[in-house]
Amino acid sequence: MDDILTSLSYSLISNKRFAITSNNPIKSSDKFTNYLINHELFMSNLQDESTTLKSIDSESLNQYENFNFAVIDLLQIDSTIELIKRMIYKKDEFYHLKNLIIWQNLQLLSDSQFKLLYKLILQLDQFEMIENYNNNKIVIEIDKFDNIDTDQTHIEIIKPELFSIVLFLDVNLYSNKIYMLLKEKFWFSIYWNTEEGVKNGIEKVKTKVDSDIGYTEMILKLRNKLDTVFVAPDIKRYIYSLAVFTRCHRLASISPKTVRISTQVIDYVLDLSKVIVLWNNKDQFLSKKQGQISNSTVENQELYVTPTVVKTAFKKVCYWLVDWEYNKQFLPKQTQKQETESTDQVSEVHQEQDKLSEYNKQLQIAFLTGDWYGCDYYYVDKYLKKHENELKRDSSTGYTNKLIDDVLNSVRPPL
Numbered sequence: 001m002d003d004i005l006t007s008l009s010y011s012l013i014s015n016k017r018f019a020i021t022s023n024n025p026i027k028s029s030d031k032f033t034n035y036l037i038n039h040e041l042f043m044s045n046l047q048d049e050s051t052t053l054k055s056i057d058s059e060s061l062n063q064y065e066n067f068n069f070a071v072i073d074l075l076q077i078d079s080t081i082e083l084i085k086r087m088i089y090k091k092d093e094f095y096h097l098k099n100l101i102i103w104q105n106l107q108l109l110s111d112s113q114f115k116l117l118y119k120l121i122l123q124l125d126q127f128e129m130i131e132n133y134n135n136n137k138i139v140i141e142i143d144k145f146d147n148i149d150t151d152q153t154h155i156e157i158i159k160p161e162l163f164s165i166v167l168f169l170d171v172n173l174y175s176n177k178i179y180m181l182l183k184e185k186f187w188f189s190i191y192w193n194t195e196e197g198v199k200n201g202i203e204k205v206k207t208k209v210d211s212d213i214g215y216t217e218m219i220l221k222l223r224n225k226l227d228t229v230f231v232a233p234d235i236k237r238y239i240y241s242l243a244v245f246t247r248c249h250r251l252a253s254i255s256p257k258t259v260r261i262s263t264q265v266i267d268y269v270l271d272l273s274k275v276i277v278l279w280n281n282k283d284q285f286l287s288k289k290q291g292q293i294s295n296s297t298v299e300n301q302e303l304y305v306t307p308t309v310v311k312t313a314f315k316k317v318c319y320w321l322v323d324w325e326y327n328k329q330f331l332p333k334q335t336q337k338q339e340t341e342s343t344d345q346v347s348e349v350h351q352e353q354d355k356l357s358e359y360n361k362q363l364q365i366a367f368l369t370g371d372w373y374g375c376d377y378y379y380v381d382k383y384l385k386k387h388e389n390e391l392k393r394d395s396s397t398g399y400t401n402k403l404i405d406d407v408l409n410s411v412r413p414p415l
Contacts, residue, residue, distance in 0.1 A: 004032065007190050008100075010275045011164045013223050016268075017121075019167035019189040019320065021398045028192045029071065029104060029168045036069050036100065039215070069100040074109055080116060081142050081155070088157055096158045097124075101165045107176040114179030121185045124159070136160070162219060171391070171398035177326050180258050187268045189320040191398045218286060222278055225285055229274040230304040234414040238307060239269055242314050245407045251324040251387060253371040254364075258326040259403065265321055272313035273305045307413030315408065319401045325389060329360055 004020070011018045022028040070086050077083045088095045109117075122128075123140045136159045167186055213221075243266050246252070252259035278285075281303055325331055362377050372380060387406075389399040 004035075004190070004192070006279065007188075008164070008166070009219060009279060010272065011166075011187070012162050012219050013226070013278070014187075014271050014275050015163070015223075016271070017165040017167075017186045019169055019186050020192050021169045021171050021189050021396075022192045022194060023171050023398070024194045025104065025168040025170045027194045029102060031194075032166075032168075033069070033071055033102070068098050069102065070098050071102045071104070073104045074113070074117075075105045079142075080120060083120070084140060084142075084155060084157070094158055095155065097160055097163055099160055099162050099164075102168060103165060104168050106167055106178065107169060107173040111179060114182050118179060118182040118185065121165070121182070125185075162216060174389075174397075174399055175331065177323070177328075180326070184262065184264060184321060186320070187272065188316045189397050191393070191396055193393050213286060218282070221285060222282055225278060226271075226274055228303060229277050230302055231270065231274065232304065235273075235305050235307065235310060236270075238310055238411070238414050239266060239273075239314070241411045242269075242310075242407055245411050246318065246322060246404070249403055249407065250371045250383075251403050253368045254330055255324045255327040259322055259324050261318065261322060265317060268317045268321075269310065269313050272317060273309045276309050276313060277303050277305055311408060311413065315404060316396055318404045318407075319396050322401065322404055323389070324387070324403055329357060329364065330384060 007018055007020075010016075020028065020032070068089075072083065072086050074083075077086070087101050088097055090096070106117075120140065123138065126138055137156060138159055139154050139156050141154050165186075167189075169189070171191070243261055247260040249259065284303075361381075365372050365375070365377060365380055387402045389401060391398065392400045395401070
């Protein structure tokens with residue numbers, strides 16, 4: 001599951017985006033782009049020299065502009081139009097989105113920039129309107145990160161059949177929380193430890209897929225077969241039970257918006273479960289001869305989602321999207337001290353802040369009578385410390401998520 005190409009393929013099949021969390025995001029993104037250069041989907045030069053985007057300043061041109069992907073440091077972007085121009089190329093008098101967009105340094109942006117990126121993704125998804133979702137021509141309004149003069153109010157772009165955005169995040173900036181609505185636009189995260197190399201690194205990725213047809217054609221064929229994966233009513237009830245237990249967890253009262261998962265997250269779990277089943281059985285759909293679909297094999301064996309697959313998908317999605325520590329009053333004390341130490345304040349101020357923070361936590365817990373009624377704060381504090389997320393290298397986000405572990409242990413899968 002932590003294979004980079006597998007995660008990329010999952011996202012392309014289901015038209016979604018994902019994140020890569022790393023202990024060294026610059027090094028890992030460089031390795032990832034070196035792999036993409038040799039990948040058949042991204043290696044072709046789709047730009048004509050006569051139609052290159054001349055409106056972009058030469059100093060800010062993407063060094064990968066001749067390939068069908070873009071690597072963008074968001075800290076160097078001053079406006080929405082600049083970001084869009086780094087994501088597109090011009091061909092036959094039309095602007096086209098590149099197949100893969102890599103965003104760096106998202107965790108260092110401000111809340112206002114988060115919201116502009118969220119609006120941009122909504123427009124890329126055509127506001128998730130079903131009647132417009134399959135239309136490849138989209139219109140994007142121009143907003144600004146800063147006060148930059150531009151005469152353009154919108155831009156028309158053709159979206160390719162295979163398109164995704166990949167985030168590269170720094171595990172050391174875990175306490176820098178991302179705007180939740182923007183975060184929900186990325187359906188899961190994988191962890192890439194560059195120190196371990198082969199285990200979670202790019203060396204594990206296969207550059208060729210075991211099929212006579214190309215990678216692009218294979219992804220499109222598998223996408224068309226998603227509806228053939230059967231999900232039994234008991235499996236759906238199991239997914240809903242996991243969602244209910246997550247929403248009703250005691251810690252949900254501390255940070256409701258980031259724990260009580262939306263219906264979109266439930267759809268993510270269902271879609272990821274189907275994609276996992278389909279990808280693990282992709283050889284049944286792809287014939288070795290002439291790249292044709294083997295209908296006889298499909299008819300003889302039905303694909304279905306199992307409880308084990310659901311647990312894998314739920315853990316992958318909700319480890320990323322469920323985080324009760326968004327309420328900064330309840331962040332671990334070590335994290336709070338690190339944040340205040342960076343401002344060069346004296347230790348006496350730390351002690352006063354700790355006392356005030358502790359008082360505010362007690363006061364907030366006292367107000368939450370529904371979930372914490374009759375609880376002594378001493379034991380509440382021990383309970384909160386027990387559920388603090390800790391650094392864990394083999395986790396999909398680089399940190400534990402004990403809330404999700406509680407849910408998975410509490411809900412019995414169907415037999």
